[in-house]
Amino acid sequence: MINLLPPIEKSKRRQERLLKLTWILGVLTVASALSFALILLSVRFYIADQIRIQDVLVDEAKGKNIKVNILQEKIKTVNYTLSGLNDFYQSQFPLTDFLGRISLLLLQDMYLERFSYQKENFQATFTCHAPTIDSIYEFREAMRSQGDFKDVNFVLPDWLEPNNITFRVSFKLNNEL
Incomplete structure (x- = not known):
């Protein structure tokens, strides 16, 4: 275009x-x-x-x-x-362990009446009931043979009474108990 x-x-x-x-x-x-x-x-x-x-x-x-x-x-x-x-x-203080060990040492016909423990000097005292004096002698030997208890002292109100005797035991514990 x-x-x-x-x-x-x-x-x-x-x-x-x-x-x-x-x-x-x-x-x-x-x-x-x-x-x-x-x-x-x-x-x-x-x-x-x-x-x-x-x-x-x-x-x-x-x-x-x-x-x-x-x-x-x-x-x-x-x-x-x-x-x-x-x-x-x-x-x-391990009270249950301690009482368990004591109950193993007690003869079958013996029982605890009173118990006290002094933490400061690791001293325990208890009162027991025994049916015979021979039971006490056996218990004393068992206590003294234990290495955890020292200065074990048995106090009898009357050594001449042969049956149903209430006696007191005092002793010191080793610190490891």
């Missing part, structure tokens, strides 16, 4: 094309900028939401940490109390 338009008309058309092209490019640029701004805005909202979620998680973790710290303090308090109780019980 042959262009028979005058040069002024040609230049007008060229300017119109350039103007249309400029408008198109401007609209594309504005649309791109607007799209980019909307993308940045959505990224900002997403990041703000993620930050809020992380803040909630951090607050929950702090709350759990506070609860854990409170529980740790309670555990420390209970452990301290239990340690004190353990020390107290460890320092006590």
Whole structure:
């Protein structure tokens, strides 16, 4: 096709094309900028939401940490109390073990009536009942043969009475008992 338009008309058309092209490019640029701004805005909202979620998680973790710290303090308090109780019980005289050992030494027909223990000097005293004087002699030998008892002393109210005798035994204990 042959262009028979005058040069002024040609230049007008060229300017119109350039103007249309400029408008198109401007609209594309504005649309791109607007799209980019909307993308940045959505990224900002997403990041703000993620930050809020992380803040909630951090607050929950702090709350759990506070609860854990409170529980740790309670555990420390209970452990301290239990340690004190353990020390107290460890320092006590093992009465059940001691009485078990004495009951093994007592003859079948003998029994304890009274018992006392002095912690300061590790001395024990008890009153027993025996049916015969021979039972007392056997018990005395059994007591003296034990390595845990020292200074074993038997006190009889009447050595001449042969039956139903109440007697007293006092002795010191080794510290390891």
